[in-house]
Amino acid sequence: MSRLVKGSLMVEVDGVGRPCRVQRGNRWLQVVEVLDRWYDTGCWWEGETPKLFFRLQLEGSRIWEVYQNQSSHSWHLYKIYD
Template structure:
């Protein structure tokens, strides 16, 4: 997978992300649009990831994921 920007993410148990710190600015999650998990290209050594498509308080739509092997959150995509 490409190099992705690491994020600090606050979660509420099974409800998923509640806030994302992006460029050192905390942004509250106002809506969770979608959740899915992906096993990646396991034959190429990619790990399983949990993805969320979110609307943040600045009205941006971002996809973030949690890498189960690295145990870290990353920014995957930003929508214009």
Template sequence: MSRIVRRPIAVSRWRDGEPLVFQDQETVRAIVDVIDVWFEMGCWWMGEGERKMMRVWTEDGGMMDLEEDAGQWFIYKIWD
């Protein structure tokens, strides 16, 4: 089961252009594994572009999908 949250995160460390450590509200999370990376196309007729998506495991055991949209990173989905 999962839930879509789409809330912004502040990335504090990078590796090869991808987030390595980020802050989610008051919690700092480190990514320990990137499970998958893919791209999704927005509504082109509304001017939306391509978004980069990453499914990651964090050091606290969380699995979540991160989204990069126009240079801003978000937690898009949290998996239970």
């Protein structure tokens, strides 16, 4: 199961741009593994900007999908897997 979640994140990346830590609220979580990575152009015809998605395994066996807006470079939480 998974659930969609909308929210901003602070993300620390390594030397090649992969997330290595994420912060939600006042808590930092370590990325154990980057499980997948992909680009999504979204509804470009409606002005939506491209996004770079990552599926991350975090400490405590959490799996989150996060993305970086390629226009604003802001990070967002998209989905949490149960």
